[in-house]
Amino acid sequence: MRFTDIGWLCAVLVVFASVVFAGEIDVVSYDMQVSFDPESNRVDVTADVHITKPDDIDEFMMLFSSFAGIKSIQAKTDGSGNWSNMHYSFGGQDSLYLGVQPDQVEATELILRFVYALQFTQKSDRLALDRGHRWYPMIADDNAIVTIIAEVPDDFIVIASGNLIEEDTYADPARFVWETAIPVFKIPIIFARSNLYEITKIENTRGDKEIYFYNSGMLKDQLVDNILNEAAAVFDFFSDRLGDYPHSRLTLMDDSDLQGANVSTGLMTLGKQYLDSYRQGQYETLHVSIAQQWFGSGVFGRYQGKGFWLPAVIIPQHARMLMNKEIIGEDVYVREMQAMLAQYHEIEGSRGDIPIIDIDQLDSQAKGMVIYAKGPYVLDVICRQIGDGAYWQMLNDIYRDFLGRVLTYQDFMTYVANYDPDGTLETKIRVMLSQPGLMK
Numbered sequence: 241m242r243f244t245d246i247g248w249l250c251a252v253l254v255v256f257a258s259v260v261f262a263g264e265i266d267v268v269s270y271d272m273q274v275s276f277d278p279e280s281n282r283v284d285v286t287a288d289v290h291i292t293k294p295d296d297i298d299e300f301m302m303l304f305s306s307f308a309g310i311k312s313i314q315a316k317t318d319g320s321g322n323w324s325n326m327h328y329s330f331g332g333q334d335s336l337y338l339g340v341q342p343d344q345v346e347a348t349e350l351i352l353r354f355v356y357a358l359q360f361t362q363k364s365d366r367l368a369l370d371r372g373h374r375w376y377p378m379i380a381d382d383n384a385i386v387t388i389i390a391e392v393p394d395d396f397i398v399i400a401s402g403n404l405i406e407e408d409t410y411a412d413p414a415r416f417v418w419e420t421a422i423p424v425f426k427i428p429i430i431f432a433r434s435n436l437y438e439i440t441k442i443e444n445t446r447g448d449k450e451i452y453f454y455n456s457g458m459l460k461d462q463l464v465d466n467i468l469n470e471a472a473a474v475f476d477f478f479s480d481r482l483g484d485y486p487h488s489r490l491t492l493m494d495d496s497d498l499q500g501a502n503v504s505t506g507l508m509t510l511g512k513q514y515l516d517s518y519r520q521g522q523y524e525t526l527h528v529s530i531a532q533q534w535f536g537s538g539v540f541g542r543y544q545g546k547g548f549w550l551p552a553v554i555i556p557q558h559a560r561m562l563m564n565k566e567i568i569g570e571d572v573y574v575r576e577m578q579a580m581l582a583q584y585h586e587i588e589g590s591r592g593d594i595p596i597i598d599i600d601q602l603d604s605q606a607k608g609m610v611i612y613a614k615g616p617y618v619l620d621v622i623c624r625q626i627g628d629g630a631y632w633q634m635l636n637d638i639y640r641d642f643l644g645r646v647l648t649y650q651d652f653m654t655y656v657a658n659y660d661p662d663g664t665l666e667t668k669i670r671v672m673l674s675q676p677g678l679m680k
Contacts, residue, residue: 265300266292269385270376275413276367276392276431283358283369283431287376290384291350298345304336304377309357313338317347326352334374352377365433368495368509370502371426381542383423383644390416392431399430399454401506403488409434421486422644424505425540430493437493442468445476449485454493458515467492470523474530477563481632482534483639490533503529505537524560531556535635539642544600547649547673554596554615555635561616562628577620584613584678593676597649618672622656625665634659649673 271288293300314323327339344350354377360367369375390398391413402420437454440461444451451471455464471492479485487506495502498511514525532538535555541548565573587593592606596615599607623631638647638655657666672679 264294264297265302265379265382267379267382267384268292270387270427272376272386272388274388274390274398274429276390276396276398278363278365278367278393278396278431278433281360281363281367283360283367283375285354285356285358285376287354287356289352289354289377291352292348293350295346295348298340298342300338300340301331302336302338302377302379303334303374304354305358305374306330306334307358308375309359311355311357312353313355314353315340315344315350316353317344317350323353336377365436366430367432368428368430370428370504375429376427381425381545381646383425383540383646385423386418386420386427388416388418388427388429390418390429390431392416395434397432397434397437399432399491399493399507401426401428401504403506420505422505422538424644425537425543426504428502428504428507428509440464440468442472444472444479446479448488449475449479450489451475452489452491454491456494456496458494458496459518463519467518467523467526470526471530474527474563475533477567478531478534478559481563481636482559483636483643485533486538486643490530501525501529503532503537505533508533527560527563528553528556531559534639535559538644539639540644540646542646542648545648546597547652549596549599549602549611549615550649550652550673551647553611554619557612558616558619559635562623562632565628577617580613581617584609584617588677595675596673598674614672614678617678618669621672622659622665622669626659630659 268290273286275284276282310328313326313328315326316323324341324344326341329337331337340350358375371378386401388400390400392398394409394412394414396414397409398416398418400418401424402418404416405419406415406417408415436456438457439452439454441450441452443449451468453464453468459467471490475485475490489506491507493509494515495509495511498509499513500511501514502509508529517523517525535551536553539551541550541552561573561576564576587606587609590606592604594607594610596610596618599610602608602611619631626634634655638652642651653666653670656669657663660666668679
């Protein structure tokens with residue numbers, strides 16, 4: 241895996257000098273009514289956003305697309321309360337400032353109702369939206385339970401994260417209900433004409449989970465079967481080692497406009513580079529993406545926070561290697577680790593050799609080497625000291641305790657310390673994660 245009015249803005253900065261940003265406002269859940277009209281290429285949304293807040297906050301900010309056509313934003317304190325209009329203004333690109341009504345300031349829980357439309361210029365048989373589009377109001381680094389009730393023309397389908405609770409394609413409009421079983425970091429949704437995809441599914445060995453593949457015609461049927469069989473075997477392996485997968489299904493689909501992959505909770509979109517490797521019988525990226533259903537999209541990192549890449553990439557990458565070690569043999573594991581270290585040595589000691597926990601974005605080849613090459617070696621040090629079995633148990637403990645939550649660097653180190661009675665391993669791992677280079 242190598243890889244606006246300046247005067248108004250000033251006023252906003254003064255008025256919102258004490259505005260609460262991410263951290264104190266928590267989004268608990270989204271209940272979303274969504275409809276898509278392919279003729280006008282318009283998405284209409286009513287989103288009920290359940291939040292908790294401190295009892296003295298009257299203003300806060302959420303991230304939301306500046307291009308959304310907002311019809312109204314209202315709030316109420318409980319299920320039986322009256323809706324009150326909220327004051328709102330955009331204070332810069334995608335920064336939506338919200339004012340709480342005086343009689344709701346002391347409330348620690350609010351339901352916010354956003355009614356808006358998203359207009360797109362280019363008509364298409366497929367429209368995909370994700371967190372980066374900011375198509376829904378959000379708090380940075382916040383996870384929430386999501387329910388989406390979507391209505392589309394009867395020749396369209398809707399694909400999203402989590403479980404497909406209800407599907408009625410005979411109605412007009414067709415109705416799809418998707419729901420996540422755990423709080424999730426991002427909310428993707430895909431509207432597509434139904435004749436674009438051939439849908440194939442396979443069950444895991446226990447028979448309690450299903451893996452679906454939506455094939456747009458990019459892949460031959462035999463390759464789809466191979467991918468699903470490979471996915472099911474890896475899915476079962478990580479279920480046994482890491483813990484039970486929280487949803488009843490995992491959805492895979494191809495995307496000709498994507499190069500790599502977009503992995504979210506319960507939904508994996510695979511691009512050209514990944515699919516080309518599968519045609520050659522190379523499934524390493526598929527293995528990592530499935531491992532990320534446990535770490536990365538099950539247990540989350542704090543985006544751009546210290547140690548984000550540990551649960552997001554390093555743990556699933558190393559889990560794939562440990563799987564190969566167990567199934568294929570230790571020689572394969574050792575050779576791959578040696579090859580990774582050789583790649584890391586090429587940049588070791590250079591200006592690009594940044595400590596793992598200080599890397600915010602993978603915007604250079606050197607940073608990629610630190611994450612993908614040095615990162616698994618650090619976890620290998622843990623395995624060699626406590627044993628593979630204890631290491632899997634440590635990950636199982638973390639997954640059990642942090643499913644649907646953010647795992648920080650300090651959280652991870654706490655679990656390392658639990659498996660390190662004399663403290664020598666914890667000290668070594670802290671140095672390796674927080675400093676450049678390798679401990680000699």
